Amino acid sequence: MDILFVADPLESFKTYKDTTFAMMREAQARGHRIHACEPVDVLWSQGALVKARVRSITLTLTGQDDAWFTVSATDVRSLSSFDAVLMRKDPPFDSEFFYATHLLEQAEREGAKVFNKPAALRNHPEKLAILEFAEHIAPTLVTRSAQAIRDFHAEHHDIILKPLDGMGGMGIFRMKEDGLNLGAIIETLNQDGAQTVMVQRYLPAIAYGDKRVLLIDGEPVPFCLARIPQGGEVRGNLAAGGKGVAQELSEADWRIARALAPTLAARGLLLVGLDIIGDKLTEINVTSPTCFQEITQQTDCNVAQLFIDALERHCL
Template identity: 40%
Template sequence: MSKKIRNMKIKLGIVMDSIKLIDIDKDSSFAMLIEAQNRKYEIYYMEEKDLFLESENAFAKSKKIKIKKDKKKWFNFIDNKKINLCELDVILMRKDPPVNMQFIYTTYILEKAEKKGTIIINKPKSLRNFNEKIFIFDFKEIIPKTIVTKDIKIIKNFIEKQKEIVLKPLDLMGGKSIFRIKKNDPNYLSIVELMTNYEKKYCMAQEYISEINNGDKRIIVVNGKIIPWLLKRIPKNGETRANIMSGGKGIVEKINEKDLKIAKIIAKKLKLNKIFLAGIDIIGDKLTEINITSPTCIVEIQKFSKVPICKIIMNEIENQIKIKKQKS
C-alpha cells in the first residue's frame, strides 16, 4: 500500500442497524470499524432512516463516531452533520435483512452517491440483483435439490419426492423462520400456508442435508480472494439451524480442498459481478446460500485463525480508492 494512500484522510461511511444493539465481541461491522479507526479514517455512522435524496443528490443525517472495545460504552457520537454522500470515499452497506422494499429504496439512494464517485460495498446493483437464496441457482451443479415457489401443491409434491425438506424465506437471515418438514408431518399445511402467506409470498424449499449434524461452513470472500479459514457452525442438540444467532456452536477450521474447490467457483463469479464481500454457506458438499448483504463470522474466524480479515478488507478498499483517484 502506498504511503500516499495510507496518509490520506479517508472518509468512510457505514449504514447499519442500531449500533446500540450490537454484541461487540461478535459483530463484523464493529470489527471493520475498529480497523478503520486504527487507520485514522473519519467514520460517519448512518442508519437507513437517515438517508434521503434532495435535488438529485444523496444525503444523510450522519454522526461522526468514535468507538472502543468497551462492553459498557463502545461508541461515542462526536458530531451530527448533514453530509452529501459523494463527499465520502467509501460507504459500507451493512444493513441486515429483511431485504424488503425499504432495503431496495436504500440501494437506490446509495446508487446516486456511487454514480458521483463514492465506492459502495457491496454495490447497490449487486444487492438488488443477487438475492442470497436465489443466487445459488447460478451454480446448479453444486447445490442441493431446490425450488422457489408460492404454490402449496408444488411444495407438497417436492416433499413427497424428497421425503424431508427445509423450508426458508427469501428475505431473512440468522436462521429466522426456517422449518424442517418430513413427509406426512401433521403440521405441514399450516407451516406452508404461513411461509407462503397463503400463496402470496415466495419461499425456498431444499432437500434436507443430513450432514448439517456435522455443521454448516461459512467461507469469507474479499474482492475475489478466499479467506483460507472457515467457521463451522454446529447446531445444538435437537436443532436443525446451525446459525450462531440460533444457538449454533462455532469452530474455526482451515479450509479443505473440497470446500476450496467450491469456493473458487463462486469467488470467480463474485469478482466478475463486483461483489466485494460475501459469505458462502456449505453443508456437506452442497452450496446452500451466498450472503452478500451483511456477511458475518468475520470476528470468529479472525480471532482463532489469526488471519487479519479486517486488515485485508481495508487494504482492498484502499486499493480501490487509489485506482479511482488515479482515474480522476
Template identity: 40%
Template structure:
C-alpha cells in the first residue's frame, strides 16, 4: 500500500507534537510506503490529478514519561517523482489553515481525484464546508449560547445579554485572535469594529464558560468513533487552553456527556466523509469541530498510553 501525505513543508512539522508525523509513522509501521508533498505541487493533466512527491523513510520514534524522543534527522527522502493520485490507496490532506485561495484550489483538485476513485481523507468538499467554528452550529443543543454575526449592534446585544463572552475569528486556529470581552468593558464598540473589520466580516461570539479553567477537552474521532482524548489546561491568568498558546496537556477519560456528544456527531461526520476529526468540549458543551488538520495524537499516545495513530490508520 502507498499513502500520500499533503502537508506544510517538512521543516515546519514538529515530529514530537505533529499529528501528521504520527500518522506517517503509523502508516509506515503498518507496512505502507509513505509519500509526501506540499499541496501546491498538485496539478491536473487531461483530468488526471498528479503530484510532484517523494517517498519518506521515517526513523523509529518512541516516547517516555517526559515526552517523545525524536531522532535527528527523523526522516530520509527519496527521489522526487511525478505521480498520479490514482496510484495511492489513501491521500491525506493535512495542510494547516487558513483555508485561503491556495487551499481551495488544492481541495478542488483533490475533489477531481476523488471522482476518479481516489480515497481522500478528509473529503475535499467537506473540508471547505465544515469550517471549524461554523460546523458546530449544526448541533445547537450541544453548544453554549452562540451568535455568528458581523453586525456590531447584534453582537453588542448578545454581549449585554450574556455579560461575559469569547470572540473568535472564523478563520483562526490554535487560539489565535481569540479574545474575551464583557458588557462592562471600556471600548467594547471599538473592539467589535476591529474584530469584524468594520462590520465586513462575521465573528463567532459565545457565552464564556468558566469550566474552561479546568481545561478544554480534545476528543479525536475516527469514522465518528472516539479513539482518545486529552485535556488542555490554560496557563495561570489565561483563558485560552490551546497547546499552541501554552496550554498544558493532561491525560483524561470521556464522561457520559462526552460520549453523548460523540454519538450525536457520528453519523453526520460519516455522511460528510470526515474520517479523522478532533472536537473540542468545554465542560458539557461542544465548542469546535476541527476537520482540516486535527492535532492531539502525540499527546494521547504519550499521556494516555493509547496507540491512537495506529488506531486511526487501522480504521481508515
C-alpha cells in the first residue's frame, strides 16, 4: 500500500516514544510505502482534486531522532491516489485543524480513505466527547460562568479545572476545599467569560495513574498505560513528567471500553484513546492517540502491529 501520514514536521518526532513513528516502522516492515506531509501542504483548487506536496520516505535502521528517515522523492499528489491517508496531526484542535478536516472530507468524496474519519474528528472534541457517555464519568461541569464554577466547588470541595483545548496536561489546575486562589484560576482559564472551562470532581484514584486505554477498529487493546503523577504533581500526563506503567485492563476498563468501542468504530474512528481514572472516563482522544511504544516495550503486545492489521483490513 501507499500510505500518507498527515502529521507534524518529521524533524520534530521523538522516535523513542512517537506513536506515528511506530506505525510507520510497522508499515514499512510489511513492505508498504511511506509518505508524509503536514496539514499546511494540503490544498484544493476548483476543477482539481485535493492534493498535497508529499515526501516519500524510508525509515533508517538507526531510528535516531536526527537521522531516522531519508527522502527519496518529493511530489504533488492527489490524496485519493493513496491507499490510506492517516490524519496524525497533534492537538490543539484549533481553526486550522478544523479546516484541515474539511479538506480531508473533500478528499474522501473524491475516493480517499482517511483515518480517523474527518467528520468524526470534528464531532468528537476530546474533552467534550465524554458528555455523550455521562454514565461513565465523574461529576462534570462545562461552563463559561464563573459563578457556576464556584457553585460546583462548593458542592464537591476538591475539583479539577481545565481548558477545552489543552493537551499533555497543559492548563490543568486542582482546587482543594480551602478554595485559595480559585478566583485567580477562574480568571486565568475563563478570561471573564470568554472561554469555556471543564470542571470535574477530583478523583483520588489518579495516584494509581491516568490510564490510556486504546481502541483499535472497535476492539480494546488488552493492555493500557497508567500514567502516574510524580513529585507531588496532580497530572499524570507523560508530557508533565508522569511515569508510564503498562498494565492489563481492569474490569472497569473493559466495561467502559466495550461500552464505547462499537459506537466509536461505527463512526469511522479506527483508533481511539480513552483516558480513565479509577473507574471513571475522563477524555476520549481521537486526533492522534499515543502510547503505542510504551505499551509494546513493557508487554508482549505489539500495538503497532494490531493497528496496521486493522488498516490492512480496511484498505486491502
